[in-house]
Amino acid sequence: MALLTTAEVCDANSQMIGSGDLRALQPVFQIYGRRQVFSGQIVTLKVFEDNVLVRELLEERGNGRVLVVDGGGSLRCAILGGNPVVQAQNNGWAGIVVNGCIRDVDEINGCDIGVRALASHPMKANKKRTGEKHVSITIAGTRIRDGEWLYADTDGILVAPNELSV
Numbered sequence: 559m560a561l562l563t564t565a566e567v568c569d570a571n572s573q574m575i576g577s578g579d580l581r582a583l584q585p586v587f588q589i590y591g592r593r594q595v596f597s598g599q600i601v602t603l604k605v606f607e608d609n610v611l612v613r614e615l616l617e618e619r620g621n622g623r624v625l626v627v628d629g630g631g632s633l634r635c636a637i638l639g640g641n642p643v644v645q646a647q648n649n650g651w652a653g654i655v656v657n658g659c660i661r662d663v664d665e666i667n668g669c670d671i672g673v674r675a676l677a678s679h680p681m682k683a684n685k686k687r688t689g690e691k692h693v694s695i696t697i698a699g700t701r702i703r704d705g706e707w708l709y710a711d712t713d714g715i716l717v718a719p720n721e722l723s724v
Contacts, residue, residue, distance in 0.1 A: 562597065564713045567722055574718065583698035583715040587655065587674035590663060591643070595711040596672035598624040598652035599721075602704040605689035606630040607658075609637040609682075615691065616642045620651030624672075624708045628695035629658025635681040638673075640665030647671040653710060657697035672710055 567580070574580035601623050605611055607630070615625055625646070629637045638654065640662030646654060646669075653672030659679035660666060666673055692704040702708075702717050709716040 562709060562722070563595070564709055564711050564716050567709055567716055571718075571722060579719055580722075581700045581717045583700045583717065585714055586676060586698050587715065588677060589712065590660065590666050590673040590675060591653075591669050591671045592667065593653065593670055593672040596624065596653040597707065597709040598622045600702060600704060600706045600708050600717070601625050602628070602693055602695050602702060603689060603691055604628045604693055604695050605637060607632050607635050607637065608684045608686050608688050609639075609642070610685050610687040611689045611691060612637055613642045616646040616649065616651060616654075618649065620646060620649045622650060622652045624653045624655065624710075625651060626655045626695065626697070626702055626708065627657060628697050629656055631676065631697075632658050633677060633679065635659065635683050636661035636679045637683045638675065639682065643669050643671060643673060653708070655697075655708065655710070655715065674710060674715065
């Protein structure tokens with residue numbers, strides 16, 4: 559599938575916007591990584607200041623999917639760093655969206671993967687292995703379900719129940 563811009567997706571799917579099936583995340587995320595445009599099926603994760611499950615998921619084959627992490631919006635530590643992002647790139651993940659902070663920004667910006675996060679922070683996360691995989695989450699004013707599709711570019715981030723075309 560050719561990469562779609564979020565503007566094209568919105569223009570071609572006005573009925574889905576009206577019904578609430580096509581949703582835009584509030585514009586709160588910073589852009590990291592070399593891949594500014596990415597899309598894929600969503601894998602959800604809910605954690606708080608703990609990155610063990612983040613690392614575990616990114617060690618799996620990505621198959622073009624996008625990991626969406628609800629980190630509770632915490633700005634007190636980073637729940638994603640350079641090593642897991644390199645691993646995600648090598649394992650075929652299309653992107654990672656973090657409702658929280660990342661670190662190792664220079665390393666992440668050298669990776670061929672799309673990353674969105676609220677900010678960067680030098681402190682590392684806890685290692686307690688707490689959190690929930692494959693659950694519905696709400697970030698940036700938007701409900702996101704495991705298995706939905708995400709479309710991201712420099713204009714923003716969209717979520718839809720299935721893969722879209724224009």
